[in-house]
Amino acid sequence: MAEVSTTKGISKGVVKLTVLLGISFAIILLFKPFATEEAYRAFPVIGSRVWVWIIAQLHLNFAAFVLGVPIFAVAMEFIGWRKSDERLDKIAHDFAKLFTVGYTITAILGTVLLISLPILYPKFMEHMMKILGPTWWLYIVVMYTETIIVAYYYYSWNQMKTEGKGKHVFLGLLVNLAGAALLLITSSWVGYMTTPGGVSEAGELVSRWDAIMTYMWLPLSLHRLVANVVFGAAIGAAYAAYRFTTSTSPEDKAYYDWMGYTAAMICIAAYFILPGIGYLLGVEIYAFNEQMGIQLMGGFFAWLWVMQAILMGLILFFINYYLWISLNKMPGGERYFKYVKLLYIFTLLGWAIWMTPHSVAVSLEEARRIGTYHPILGNLGVMASKNTATIVAMLATFYSYAIFRIANQEPTVPWAKTGTMVKAAVMIASFVGILWIGWYSYIVPAEFRVKVLSTIQFGLFFGVMIATLVIDKYLYKDAHIIGEPEWGKMPDRSQYALIGVTVTFTWLMSLLGYMRAGGRQYWHVYGIVKDTSPDAFLPTHGFASVVASITTILFFFVVAAVFWGIIKTEKVPEGGTS
């Protein structure tokens, strides 16, 4: 990519943002959306709801991308700087390149949304501006701030590479802080719509701070923050996978293989935290309104949790597959294939139970033979088994990673045998403990299961991971290296697994976004502003899945264009690939 000066880069960013905002305001002023008695305007052919749904989801996908990738990039840059590892700096720079382009697309989609909402939903937007208007102006200020810092961060990379690296990392930190501020502001809007507070029953503002600080605000923000890291890293992994499969030189293949591995491991590490935070979000929704909680967890949306389980398990399998194949490139890795069988069985059983529905779609004939609940499936479809299955599958995935890390090493410390036995004992005890808690969960009151046993199970999961990593750190200190990992020696199908992770996670984001929004049912703002449009009904899961699929396809179409654009603008290195 041609060198652009920092000042020019910042100016470009500010001009782009100003032009997009100018276009939005000009169109809004031209249409005078609020000067109408009508509560709704119809969007041609597909209707207003589907239009806003697709644009908002696409905007959210790119926003997640541009908020998640910087966390990853700055972490890489920081570690690269402290360890003087040039590869890490290069990977961080590559990611900065990705999210810099991503910003422009996010802003364009945001502009379309900004124009669409007040024109199509004037009364609802009038209410939102009345309650949360000042946060919108703050949002613009933070957007400008972020644009300036991002441009400065990206375009000053080479300039500050040798001198002032610390300052540059600090700039990256500021990028993330500004991103977090944007996330908090936008989550406050969604939080208000779903779990409103700070207003009277008639919708009059009582306390603006209470309208911001709703039940959903912080758990949703936290959930989105972690999900953004997963998503950003997944996009990074998909980018690396794409570059790997299209590279021809061994150097490029080695680099993109390593990049894909690093991104995928960050993705899965953050992924492990997601269920716990999702749990917290669920607790807050229940605390706000039991009705909404029941509808989301056990009512109309129950089947989407089955779909979620299928997709989440699929992601685990993709990651496991990638790690198992990766053993082939580790000298000494063949010693561990015998354990892969066991990990495969645990992951498979975990996934099977996780996806088993409690109430199943059955024909009349089947219903007569099965009864209300199937005696086997009914018992597998409840929280006691689901939590256990989820944790077992995730723990098996962790052990796939733990095996890969040490596959090319042999411990040399005098207590190696004892250490290995302790590690094995920790692993066996953890699996037994998690399974026992799962069984015990069946026979205790729900409250104890939800508040105590689930917490212990998740605590055990994280405890075992930390214990294993700590033991390995000392056990493999000064270990004998059988051979260096042969980066680049990976079949293409391993890279498709990484792309699979990204596509699955994106689709999942769309589906769960629909579920979160659907929790409001026929309300724009739950219990305050009623949806009186012709779209005031919940679409079928089939229809929602189609919209989520279209959005995902559109997203990847644009992402592919971004990847392609980046590759095209790169200089062709000697003997390398473009």
Place this chain on the structure above:
Amino acid sequence: MLNIYPIIAGVGIVISIISAMKKAPFFNYLGILMAMYGLLKCVEFVAPPLPGQVILMYMAMFVFTFLIYFSIKEDQFQAFLRPMKTVLADDDKKILRVLIVYIMIPVLAGYITYGKVKPQLAPPTSARIVHPEPPASITFRGEKISLLGAESPVRNDTANRDKHFEAGKRIYYQNCFYCHGDDLAGNGYIADAFNPRPLPFRGTDTIAQLPEGFVFYRIAKGWTTLPAGSTPWDSSMPAFDTFLTVEEVWQVTFFIYEATGNKPR
């Protein structure tokens, strides 16, 4: 009628074992899939049969995960692909190629398509909803009762637990047991007439998952005030607020929890 599923499972297991011994992963894969399908169908020997949709989900999972399993090691994956490559590319396999690619696969696809499009007399499958979300409050014979976080006055009246239990039992056997059954397992005399069938109260997966206020609401209002958000509903649960008093509904709620050893959420 002969049940062929144990035979399918058995043949699948034999194919799988022989293929594993002969190091032929592709046929091992097919054998495992056959065995899994047969075993899933054989569940009906020990429990009610698994619904078709669940078998479909599990089989899709097996197809995917076993494919993954056989493609981890490069040499095994190449051995897995070999029969397909041989049939598709080798000159001396022309007849087999015609047989499989041009006859067997199209015929199978046609058969499956025919099965999908032929007119069916059975009503369409529908996803069932477990719990309708309760409203914030209900009107019970003119009295407004808040359901959010509602606590049972009967449960809290510890001095008269036995009296409430006996009253709840009487109410249950006068009104509920015809559908929900003598042992509260959802298998009453007329349970077979309904789809979905009446709810069982035993086990840890029904009322144990619910707050007591929710059960109160379902007994009081039955199918009559199911939420607008999730229509259409399939429910034949009568509304008992026309037959019972508020206290009686709490008493029968108390009884079904106590009699099954469950605790409300």
